Amino acid sequence: xxxxxxxxxxxxxxxxxxxxxGIKYQGRDDMAMIWSNEPCEIAGTFTTNVVKxxxxxxxxxxxxSGRKVRAAVVNSGIANxxxxxxxxxxxxxxxxxxxxxxxxxxxxxxLGSTGVIGMQIPLERIVAGVEALAxxxxxxxxxxxxxxxxxxxxxxxxKQAAVTFEAAxxxxxxxxxxxxxxxxxxxxxxxxxxxxLAYVTTDCAIxxxxxxxxxxxxxxxxxxxxxxxxxxxxxxxxxxxxxxLAGNACIDREGEAFEAFCGALNxxxxxxxxxxxxxxxxATALMEVRVxxxxxxxxxxxxxxxxxxxLLTKAAVYGHDANWGRILCALxxxxxxxxxxxxxxxxxxxxxxxxxxxxxxxxxxxxxxATAILSQPEVIITADMHQGSAExxxxxxxxxxxxxxxxxxxxx
Amino acid sequence: xxxxxxxxxxxxxxxxxxxxxGIKYQGRDDMAMIWSNEPCEIAGTFTTNVVKxxxxxxxxxxxxSGRKVRAAVVNSGIANxxxxxxxxxxxxxxxxxxxxxxxxxxxxxxLGSTGVIGMQIPLERIVAGVEALAxxxxxxxxxxxxxxxxxxxxxxxxKQAAVTFEAAxxxxxxxxxxxxxxxxxxxxxxxxxxxxLAYVTTDCAIxxxxxxxxxxxxxxxxxxxxxxxxxxxxxxxxxxxxxxLAGNACIDREGEAFEAFCGALNxxxxxxxxxxxxxxxxATALMEVRVxxxxxxxxxxxxxxxxxxxLLTKAAVYGHDANWGRILCALxxxxxxxxxxxxxxxxxxxxxxxxxxxxxxxxxxxxxxATAILSQPEVIITADMHQGSAExxxxxxxxxxxxxxxxxxxxx
Numbered sequence: 159x160x161x162x163x164x165x166x167x168x169x170x171x172x173x174x175x176x177x178x179x180g181i182k183y184q185g186r187d188d189m190a191m192i193w194s195n196e197p198c199e200i201a202g203t204f205t206t207n208v209v210k211x212x213x214x215x216x217x218x219x220x221x222x223s224g225r226k227v228r229a230a231v232v233n234s235g236i237a238n239x240x241x242x243x244x245x246x247x248x249x250x251x252x253x254x255x256x257x258x259x260x261x262x263x264x265x266x267x268x269l270g271s272t273g274v275i276g277m278q279i280p281l282e283r284i285v286a287g288v289e290a291l292a293x294x295x296x297x298x299x300x301x302x303x304x305x306x307x308x309x310x311x312x313x314x315x316x317k318q319a320a321v322t323f324e325a326a327x328x329x330x331x332x333x334x335x336x337x338x339x340x341x342x343x344x345x346x347x348x349x350x351x352x353x354x355l356a357y358v359t360t361d362c363a364i365x366x367x368x369x370x371x372x373x374x375x376x377x378x379x380x381x382x383x384x385x386x387x388x389x390x391x392x393x394x395x396x397x398x399x400x401x402x403l404a405g406n407a408c409i410d411r412e413g414e415a416f417e418a419f420c421g422a423l424n425x426x427x428x429x430x431x432x433x434x435x436x437x438x439x440x441a442t443a444l445m446e447v448r449v450x451x452x453x454x455x456x457x458x459x460x461x462x463x464x465x466x467x468x469l470l471t472k473a474a475v476y477g478h479d480a481n482w483g484r485i486l487c488a489l490x491x492x493x494x495x496x497x498x499x500x501x502x503x504x505x506x507x508x509x510x511x512x513x514x515x516x517x518x519x520x521x522x523x524x525x526x527x528a529t530a531i532l533s534q535p536e537v538i539i540t541a542d543m544h545q546g547s548a549e550x551x552x553x554x555x556x557x558x559x560x561x562x563x564x565x566x567x568x569x570x
Numbered sequence: 571x572x573x574x575x576x577x578x579x580x581x582x583x584x585x586x587x588x589x590x591x592g593i594k595y596q597g598r599d600d601m602a603m604i605w606s607n608e609p610c611e612i613a614g615t616f617t618t619n620v621v622k623x624x625x626x627x628x629x630x631x632x633x634x635s636g637r638k639v640r641a642a643v644v645n646s647g648i649a650n651x652x653x654x655x656x657x658x659x660x661x662x663x664x665x666x667x668x669x670x671x672x673x674x675x676x677x678x679x680x681l682g683s684t685g686v687i688g689m690q691i692p693l694e695r696i697v698a699g700v701e702a703l704a705x706x707x708x709x710x711x712x713x714x715x716x717x718x719x720x721x722x723x724x725x726x727x728x729k730q731a732a733v734t735f736e737a738a739x740x741x742x743x744x745x746x747x748x749x750x751x752x753x754x755x756x757x758x759x760x761x762x763x764x765x766x767l768a769y770v771t772t773d774c775a776i777x778x779x780x781x782x783x784x785x786x787x788x789x790x791x792x793x794x795x796x797x798x799x800x801x802x803x804x805x806x807x808x809x810x811x812x813x814x815l816a817g818n819a820c821i822d823r824e825g826e827a828f829e830a831f832c833g834a835l836n837x838x839x840x841x842x843x844x845x846x847x848x849x850x851x852x853a854t855a856l857m858e859v860r861v862x863x864x865x866x867x868x869x870x871x872x873x874x875x876x877x878x879x880x881l882l883t884k885a886a887v888y889g890h891d892a893n894w895g896r897i898l899c900a901l902x903x904x905x906x907x908x909x910x911x912x913x914x915x916x917x918x919x920x921x922x923x924x925x926x927x928x929x930x931x932x933x934x935x936x937x938x939x940a941t942a943i944l945s946q947p948e949v950i951i952t953a954d955m956h957q958g959s960a961e962x963x964x965x966x967x968x969x970x971x972x973x974x975x976x977x978x979x980x981x982x
Contacts, residue, residue, distance in 0.1 A: 209902030209910045240898050240910065242930035275895020276932050392899050470977055477978030483687020486652050487804050490621030498621045498652065518654030520688050559974050565882055566889030
């Protein structure tokens with residue numbers, strides 16, 4: 159497997175475009191389109207929030223139908239959530255407009271929205287946006303990057319990732335398969351899932367069943383392990399498009415080829431999830447929480463997520479304050495049983511590591527060193543539970559004044 | 571039932587004291603003592619955190635033993651949590667010192683600590699503090715208030731409440747029973763329970779069994795419905811001391827007298843819990859979330875707690891921004907099933923009320939009025955679920971720059 163540059167246009171047969179539709183933002187691109195030259199198998203995961211945005215319901219119905227798809231149309235600025243019947247009609251009209259300009263069925267078009275909840279999307283603007291997007295579809299990396307930028311809200315940096323791996327072709331020859339993707343998400347981000355939209359494209363030939371299986375596994379270890387603020391959004395959408403143009407022998411069962419694809423998809427998702435955590439609203443530091451030697455994987459995940467979601471731990475990281483009691487406290491209220499006297503805690507960044515807690519009380523560590531570690535842009539908190547051999551990693555960010563600035567005044 | 575002034579010294583036979591022991595804070599009282607002239611039945615609830623501070627374990631063992639008690643000794647500044655065997659020895663020595671000066675058994679003395687996790691309490695200072703406290707014990711309201719101030723950490727105001735009610739005496743005469751209490755808690759506050767210490771004293775004659783029952787009911791509707799930051803502390807302790815000096819016929823079964831006592835205890839606990847939410851770290855507004863017409867009480871509580879704990883809702887209240895989508899979103903991820911199109915949302919403060927969401931989309935409300943409501947020091951968010959007839963109320967506060975200030979730099 160090889161990491162490469164690029165995002166949704168990295169895989170064969172995919173193109174993308176961005177346009178300024180003025181849906182809510184002015185003076186910037188706020189709509190994106192992804193298109194595949196060939197029909198795609200599609201797998202997806204959506205928000206677990208009872209309140210689901212209209213485009214989430216639209217996409218879920220299509221993904222569950224089993225049909226192949228061709229395109230995605232995404233807007234930023236307005237989430238089209240809590241918008242009732244009118245919101246659903248806007249979805250239908252948007253897909254209809256896309257089907258018309260792309261010459262496909264409206265059910266070939268997936269939709270995504272992100273932004274303010276409760277406002278209606280102006281119909282004429284989103285339709286005009288769709289019409290502006292189609293002629294601009296382009297396979298260049300620049301087009302992929304422009305699409306990513308168009309779906310950003312409070313994100314400060316675009317987030318893309320892509321990898322290639324070798325697979326066997328139909329005649330036994332070696333072919334290159336590419337998996338690439340983009341994501342947006344910065345606030346309202348919490349496991350299961352994030353306020354995030356993520357689109358991954360691949361030219362891998364793979365059955366819907368195996369694509370769904372790989373997607374489920376990838377998301378559990380990546381996007382579902384990210385927390386910025388504990389708020390699970392109404393719009394979370396993660397979609398993987400597979401158009402088969404790589405020419406590999408179609409993956410329709412478990413085995414080496416499936417494992418290789420899972421590895422590639424995992425790598426892309428982990429990279430996107432990590433980038434998203436690092437760009438959490440107002441963040442000055444990425445927090446990576448590693449739980450080691452837990453009794454089982456489920457417990458490890460719960461413990462890691464509890465620490466990464468603890469406001470007091472997040473504020474302490476922002477303050478470069480090695481207030482490790484808050485870490486132990488967050489482990490303690492996670493809902494997993496353990497003996498605090500058996501836990502070891504470490505703080506690390508780069509090559510620096512400090513052992514801060516052991517045998518039920520503080521180690522004799524240097525506060526100066528701990529502060530230096532916590533002043534780095536990536537802070538790794540490790541908890542060794544000494545209960546078993548399971549492990550998990552979760553990602554988040556510090557809690558800052560800027561987070562409050564952004565969210566006290568988001569709609570204005 | 572009548573509300574009166576006062577706190578832990580309001581009920582007959584209780585006295586209190588405060589002293590400056592220099593445990594961590596300098597130049598202020600940081601230790602408190604409560605003493606009862608007669609042995610007390612005791613009921614208590616403690617943190618659900620797996621990581622329990624040493625004094626929590628000390629108290630729990632005594633409460634579970636069934637014995638009567640006489641005193642409480644509390645310090646602020648250091649939490650004596652994650653302190654291993656040394657922390658437990660400090661508890662033992664503190665109780666021993668108190669037993670010596672108060673001339674009682676060490677198991678008659680309950681302990682409480684609040685402050686930084688992980689540091690050791692200097693033994694000689696806490697013992698000297700105990701010795702300074704005992705001679706200062708006093709029944710005056712001022713002594714009660716001084717005790718409350720001594721246990722505060724980031725609290726900005728003392729929190730006390732007291733009520734009286736009439737009950738039948740041994741010979742059928744009418745006697746007055748008093749219930750009074752104090753609490754501290756500002757950060758690391760979350761349902762089940764709060765980083766809080768709360769001490770309630772009553773001169774009611776009541777059996778341990780009935781006192782325990784009343785305590786459980788009172789806390790479920792009060793302290794367990796408060797959230798400031800989602801972090802459940804290692805030290806939460808809620809204790810009710812009942813010395814029987816009111817001379818009422820001992821309450822040893824359900825009935826009118828028990829109901830009257832429950833009503834009084836509830837009122838004190840609700841008042842303390844509400845004061846605690848309003849004084850949440852950095853808070854500029856008390857958030858009261860009322861869920862009405864939910865399917866059942868459990869669902870109502872879960873929904874109310876989800877909204878009161880939503881960072882994005884809290885930040886919107888701070889920004890006086892009627893971003894109601896975040897409220898609906900927080901209801902949606904609570905884990906309770908409902909139809910969003912059936913929910914009504916209201917914002918209110920004082921006599922002002924705005925109906926903001928109905929039938930799946932925004933009402934035609936005035937943003938100006940909504941902003942005016944959100945600019946008040948007490949904001950009431952009401953969600954009518956139209957599913958049944960159960961209701962619940964939760965309390966919290968807005969998320970502010972000051973919260974980040976306080977918690978990024980707590981140990982310094």
